Amino acid sequence: MTSFDRADALPASTQPLHGIVVLDFSHVIAGPFATYYLAALGARVIKVENPHRGDSLRNKPTSFASLNHGKEIVQLDLATDEGKARAWELFAEADVMVDNMRPGVLEKFGFGESQVRARKPELIFCAISGYGRQSEWASRPAYDHVIQAVSGMSLLTGAQGDGPIKVGFPVVDSVTGILSALALIAAIRRRDLTGLGESIDVSMLGAALQLMYPMTVDVMSTGKTPNRVGNVGYSGSPGAETFVCRDGLLAVGANTPQQMLRMAEILNIRHQVEPLLAGQSRGFVGSSHAEELRALLHEAVGKHSAKELETSLNDADVPSACVRDLGECVQDAVKFNLVEQWVLPETDAVKVPGLGFRTAALFGGNPIPY
Incomplete structure (x- = not known):
């Protein structure tokens, strides 16, 4: 060819x-x-x-x-x-x-x-x-x-x-x-x-x-095995964790000082958080005052509903999501059009989540390739 x-x-x-x-x-x-x-x-x-x-x-x-x-x-x-x-x-x-x-x-x-x-x-x-x-x-x-x-x-x-x-x-x-x-x-x-x-x-x-x-590259470069961090985000920010709310668990990605301040505003603790971020304006939130910030956030988040915070934080451009099991995720993914669900023809109604991406014309304009 x-x-x-x-x-x-x-x-x-x-x-x-x-x-x-x-x-x-x-x-x-x-x-x-x-x-x-x-x-x-x-x-x-x-x-x-x-x-x-x-x-x-x-x-x-x-x-x-x-x-x-x-x-x-x-x-x-x-x-x-x-x-x-x-x-x-x-x-x-x-x-x-x-x-x-x-x-x-x-x-x-x-x-x-x-x-x-x-x-x-x-x-x-x-x-x-x-x-x-x-x-x-x-x-x-x-x-x-x-x-x-x-x-x-x-x-x-x-x-x-x-x-x-x-x-x-x-x-x-x-x-x-x-x-x-x-x-x-x-x-x-x-x-x-x-x-x-x-x-x-x-x-x-x-x-x-x-x-x-990212971890593989770090090890190849430094020879050091990274620590296990549990449910903490890759950034290491005290706002990038899974928090216990009054009705469930909430994963939050408040990685930057700006995101941290927006989260603090919603939690009504901005006056406590802002001084602890002094001098941090770019990048991820650093280790300075990390434990104090973590304690403040956990205490404040624990008073709120996970579902309500998921909505209010996302509305404020702070990534967050209630911890769902796979069944709950798939239900919401279909309900809110988060994935392109295909029903495979000539099967017993087997449903699959597409190929993980959407296209306008890859399948000749058809919604699925079959």
Whole structure:
């Protein structure tokens, strides 16, 4: 393919990955999430499953449907000549191949990266694994909670003195899928410009470190492990915490002196707070008088309703939110149009929160890509 030529422009209804064919040897969450993005953006994704086992996520039907909707699913036994022959037929059409099997599995059947690239040098090959195919830990298996432990994430969550705390959802799996989709789209664009293939090596550990980017950078720069801060915001401001109100919990982001003063005004304690901020006019609120400010805020917030403060603080441009469980959040997100909810067709009314972003024309003007 050549670079974009307006004279050859396709109709506005064309999806961005129109014409791209993806051969998907992935299972569970990370790989399927990556290829779900590609399918939603218009690629033809052919998911290959082992007929004897299938995808382990099939025992969670809603999750399986949400990650694999829009794909063609074929069952092939690569241990048989018939299965291999059919796989090579599908490969002949492919622009992209995704592999998040254990390292070495596809090689055993003749479909490893060097084997497929010998047949198609322009192929974009994406390997997804726990620790990266080029690392000394390449052969180690991994799951989300294991990577949370090894990456330091479970000892960064929580407060000093706590035991390890796992994030309560497969956060590493999800971000690995999104990172893989980003890398694949970049490689597809590069191939459009140059005609050249690409080798992509995405690791769950690398994705976890990207999630913790500011902290990871600090450690790389200083060699010091950061303290655990519990529910305090990244700024460290005494106004960036989770406060106990009379009817619930409220997370507040009063990071700057200006935000702190607006919060104090609402709480009727500005006359006490303002002297403690003397000399601070820019950036985050510093450590000077931090404990005094923290004590004042906690005492004052405790007299108020969380719901009422959520409204009044946001109206004053101080970010704040009542602590909600996921059910409450989803209910409000749909009610207030905070996310673009899609109902996947041809499923048992499986609802998904779009791709995490809204567009005007990416899906040809349609609200969803299906």
